[in-house]
Amino acid sequence: MARSRWWLGACALAGVSLLIAMFVLMTADQAPDDRTGPPGRGPLTVVSIGDSTISGEGTGDYTAATDGKDGNWCHRSPNALVNDIELRGVTEHVNLACSGAASKHIRLGDKKQWTEPSQAQQLEQLVKDHRVAAVVVGIGANDDPQFSRLISQCFTAWFSDEAAPCNENIRSDWQSRVEAMIPKVAEALNDIHTVLREAGYRDEDYELVLQSYASPIGPDMPESLRNLDGCPFRKPDLRWVRDTGAVDLAAGLRRAAAKADARFLDMSRAARGHEACSGGDDTSSEWFTRFTVRWSDLEHADRASHAIQESFHPNARGHRQFAGCLSEFLATTDNAAACLEGDDGDLHPAASVTAEHGR
Template identity: 60%
Template structure:
């Protein structure tokens, strides 16, 4: 009988404990927080790109007048840039803040400028006042310690100097060290972008943050009759090093920065395979990157002459469209990382296989 009463008493205590727990965790003062419905604020759902020429639209032509030399602004933003080829469900506004030649300091917060333009992160801070930013895509780092455009110029000069060593013989000796020095600068720029959004009331789950790498604009499969000033004046061994070693190592550095900042990573290092500049031979329409491009009209204007070659060896309009297509696919998945690879249909697709 005593055991029975003990069991009843224990049951009552357990019931009261459960009842108390229900009251504590679901009572009037503890209503479960409703799930956020995306970015805070007002305005259209927006995708915004920040960074350098890979996203500004360099090489795609038809640049906006205010970024085509007006007042010294050579950011070369194009309506053909990759962001305008994206088609992410729910996104109604597409904004391009990227600037050709920008480095990590100009993308992040601070006083650094590129072609007269202030910090891109600061521009983002103004944008979120009347836009609900759902996606931020960055491409940055190549203009920091790697100085990728200088690499291309060095290889261009090596083609002229018959009998001299190929450019990669000197570049490769310090290439990895330059990439290693670049990584913390990229992570700082990405951190600044996250800070801007956090100050505006954004939580990490409110938006997608993507850091993408770079594609090799040229490769070793250039016909001999185009390895000159009519197309791609580079040595075959330099082209092979750039495609097979230089760009993949640069991409690996960007991947490390993405991992350190919690950004998703989109690998473009193999995105141009088979469609590099001059790879089409007599049919440049198959190429996704511009060949050596000289804007002859600019040579007649002292203020523009220094930019007459600026478009060379960047994604052209077709290339930007393909990159935008792959980016769209990536954004509609939950993959932490992916690679843009050509599929059997000839188009770029986001593949879960990064390595």
């Protein structure tokens, strides 16, 4: 009897030991570390990378270091959208975007923009003492599409009664320009992935979002403002920029985001009804600057060429609206969405629209 009890006790002890060993092994497989977010030390941070659409150009309030000092014209602003993005746990907002930047100025390498090293290199330094939760990117227009330059061409065409609308020349190779942009933007996004991966980040540790461009101008404005008092453009060109240019750019950028495994936020229709000059005598509903001259810059030879740089860029109201939509989008698990105006007059992320729907 005693021997039988001893045998039963030994079997029970062996069974318990086996269960404990299995539990330890399963726990080790399921939780290799206790990390629940970005690695490293420092504040949880959201970062903006890109060109003038995201740097803060157009708000008229720029940090001294980026308002021409020593040749730096990045025009970063405390009113830039990154500073209004709300994301759970984030306590710091860092703006690395620079007015005039193209994809090559984002990538790892030695390309500089307005005296600054590439934005990917700046991100490398930032992750040493910041925990990056999200990177929001606005880039591509200054690559092959040269969208800002095309708007300037349409601006110039207004002065000539004999010249054809500028969009007639643009259309001949517009789509091929957009196609050429796609791999360049994808490569820039991949370099951002590379920086974070080499810093020990896993894909699930952060969000990477590429946003497209909202049209700064449109055909729905009083005729009295289609001049140097506001928006000197021909009506066919205003329609092309809003209904074709911004929409085609968004379609190309969405493909670039997919190539680089980034999320995508379509801004192509975000500013409809809020473009520059759309408010007539009341500018309070507009999210973009009208034709703007910084007259004090004309008094200095080294600043004169930048006197109209902020024209037709998002103003502070626009940046706040875009930031609100971005904040809501980041809080979802959606891979893509479009910023559209809701019944409350504010932008919200909705089911992503295709280029055809945007026209």
